[in-house]
Amino acid sequence: MTRQLAALTLTVLMHIVCFAIMTERKYSVKRTVLIYSVFLTVFVCLSLLVSRVLFDIRSFPATVFAFTGTMLVSFVIFMMTSKDPPCKKVFLFLCYASLFCIFFCSAAMLSSIRFADKFSAAAVCTKTIIRTLLYLPAIWVYVALLRPAMREVPGVNKKIWHAISLVSFLFLIVFSLFCFIYSMNNNFREWYSLLFAATVVIYFSVLWIIFGMIRYMIKESRMELIERNLQYLQGQLKAAKENELFAKTVRHDFRHHNQNLAAMLRKGETKEALHYIEQYNESLDAARPKAFCPHVTVNAILSSFYMKAQNDGIEVEIEADVQEETAVSNMDFVAILSNLLENAVNGCKECGAHGTITVNLRTVSDKTVIVCSNPCKPGLVIENDMLQPKGIGVESMLAAARKYDGDIRYHLENGILTLCVILKT
Numbered sequence: 001m002t003r004q005l006a007a008l009t010l011t012v013l014m015h016i017v018c019f020a021i022m023t024e025r026k027y028s029v030k031r032t033v034l035i036y037s038v039f040l041t042v043f044v045c046l047s048l049l050v051s052r053v054l055f056d057i058r059s060f061p062a063t064v065f066a067f068t069g070t071m072l073v074s075f076v077i078f079m080m081t082s083k084d085p086p087c088k089k090v091f092l093f094l095c096y097a098s099l100f101c102i103f104f105c106s107a108a109m110l111s112s113i114r115f116a117d118k119f120s121a122a123a124v125c126t127k128t129i130i131r132t133l134l135y136l137p138a139i140w141v142y143v144a145l146l147r148p149a150m151r152e153v154p155g156v157n158k159k160i161w162h163a164i165s166l167v168s169f170l171f172l173i174v175f176s177l178f179c180f181i182y183s184m185n186n187n188f189r190e191w192y193s194l195l196f197a198a199t200v201v202i203y204f205s206v207l208w209i210i211f212g213m214i215r216y217m218i219k220e221s222r223m224e225l226i227e228r229n230l231q232y233l234q235g236q237l238k239a240a241k242e243n244e245l246f247a248k249t250v251r252h253d254f255r256h257h258n259q260n261l262a263a264m265l266r267k268g269e270t271k272e273a274l275h276y277i278e279q280y281n282e283s284l285d286a287a288r289p290k291a292f293c294p295h296v297t298v299n300a301i302l303s304s305f306y307m308k309a310q311n312d313g314i315e316v317e318i319e320a321d322v323q324e325e326t327a328v329s330n331m332d333f334v335a336i337l338s339n340l341l342e343n344a345v346n347g348c349k350e351c352g353a354h355g356t357i358t359v360n361l362r363t364v365s366d367k368t369v370i371v372c373s374n375p376c377k378p379g380l381v382i383e384n385d386m387l388q389p390k391g392i393g394v395e396s397m398l399a400a401a402r403k404y405d406g407d408i409r410y411h412l413e414n415g416i417l418t419l420c421v422i423l424k425t
Contacts, residue, residue, distance in 0.1 A: 005044065007128040012043040014135055015074060015100075021143060022092050023082035024151070024402060026384060032081055039077045043070055067179060071097060083386070085155025085395060087162060092150070094168035095207070101175035102200055103134045108182040109193060146211070151402045153218050156395050160217065164210045171203050221399070228334050293320035297330040298337065298361065305341040309357060314348050320361040327425035328368055328404065335400035336370065336421055339393035344374040347417060351377040355416075368404075368423040376417040385409040397421065 016036045025032055046069050078093045079086070107130035111123050155161060178196050292302045302318055309316045344357045355375035362369045381388040387410045390398070394408075401408050404423040411418045 005048070007124050008044045008047050009040070010128050010132060012040045014132055015043075016040065018096060018135070018139065019074075019078055019081065021139060021147070022096060022150075023078065023089070024084050026081055026083035035077065035081055039073065042073055046070060046073065064180070067176070067183075083384075083398075085161075085390070087158050087165065088150070088153075088155045091161055091165045091168060094165055094172055098168060098172045098175050098203065099138060100131075101172065101179050102203075103131045103138075105175070105178050105182050105196055106134060107131045109196075149211070149214055149218060152221075152399060153214050154221050154395050154399045157217055160213060164213065167206060167210070171199075171206070174199060175203075221396070222331060228338055292318055293322045293361070294324040295320075295322040295326060295333075296324070297333050298322045301334065301337045301341070302359070305337075305345070305359075309345055312345065312349065314345060315356045316359070317356055318359045320359075321363060322361050322368070323363065326363075326368065328423055332400040332403060332423075336397050336423075339397050340370065340372050340419060340421070343393055344372055347374045347376040351375050351415075363425075366425055368425050370421040370423075371418065373416055373418040375415055376412070378415070380412055380417065382410050382412050385411070 016039065019036075020032075027035070047066050074097075075093055078096075079089055082089050082092075084092070104127075107127040110130055111126045114123075114126065178199070181192065292299050292306075298320060302320060306316055306318060341357075341359070344359075348355065348357065357372070357374040360369075360371045386408070387394055398408060400406075401421060401423060404425060406421065406423040408422075409420045411420070
């Protein structure tokens with residue numbers, strides 16, 4: 001009993017470690033630890049209840065109920081504690097569950113060489129230790145090679161995510177059957193082992209193809225951001241050309257302005273001359289291009305947004321101190337700012353308000369902080385500081401923020417929606 005309890009505890013602790021590595025934490029550390037503690041308790045109690053009280057530990061019903069019950073509980077915890085898009089969470093859990101089944105069967109085969117009774121305390125502990133050792137290189141591979149891609153890939157292309165999740169689910173069914181076979185039969189036939197090995201090879205080959213598709217989705221997302229960045233920079237180039245044309249016009253008309261001023265002064269019309277100069281200066285100020293900050297890409301996005309909002313009759317207040325060189329890439333600035341500002345303009349239009357959009361960009365210590373407030377339509381839902389449903393734009397912002405271990409929080413008060421983005425640079 002004690003050894004079984006220790007084995008179950010080690011198993012669920014390994015699940016918790018893997019969940020923490022694979023998921024984007026949704027709640028505070030304290031709340032997440034509390035949820036995982038409840039998970040550990042439920043997992044262990046459910047396994048002991050099924051195998052010790054309701055059924056004989058050696059019976060097939062005990063295996064089925066323990067396996068499916070703990071799998072469902074694990075799925076609920078995984079979905080609950082991650083703030084990734086649902087389609088991405090489902091895929092990750094299915095991959096993890098399949099990997100667990102592979103390690104479960106591998107440990108069963110290896111322990112059967114030494115122990116004739118697979119339900120003995122020594123056999124159970126040995127299988128648990130083998131599974132734990134198999135997890136270690138898998139965790140290293142995921143953290144070093146796969147997690148950066150999974151953090152970056154957006155969850156917007158749901159058709160692809162649903163397709164690869166379906167494939168993963170089918171493999172999980174196959175591996176679950178292997179688990180039941182190995183749990184009930186300790187005399188492994190050679191063709192069982194060969195079939196299992198062949199299935200594992202096929203599964204990892206399919207995973208290789210799937211991660212190729214994920215890399216393609218990342219590349220496609222980057223190209224979209226590059227195109228959007230190019231559009232902003234082209235807008236800046238167009239504005240620069242217009243300013244140059246305006247400067248030529250000013251130089252051409254400057255002689256006429258001087259002649260008018262000279263005529264007024266000869267007549268002693270000093271007040272009229274001063275008023276003429278004030279009007280002339282105001283016209284120059286109105287035509288002067290807006291320069292919000294030294295950062296070229298950020299300034300291009302803010303300028304484009306400012307002109308668009310002005311054309312739509314929306315008042316905008318912008319403060320930015322982003323330096324010319326920053327750790328945040330241009331593409332990530334495009335992903336965050338373009339979606340954030342576009343949503344702000346659309347929010348003003350949808351609610352029919354003529355309020356003010358306020359945008360503030362600051363570099364505080366080692367963090368880049370972006371805050372945007374705008375009037376919004378009634379009925380918006382904020383859950384756990386996140387807009388629901390998220391939408392493609394919010395998913396894109398989240399994908400960019402995760403690269404910098406960042407955080408995005410929404411707050412709604414008195415019809416004003418405030419979004420705060422913090423990037424650790």
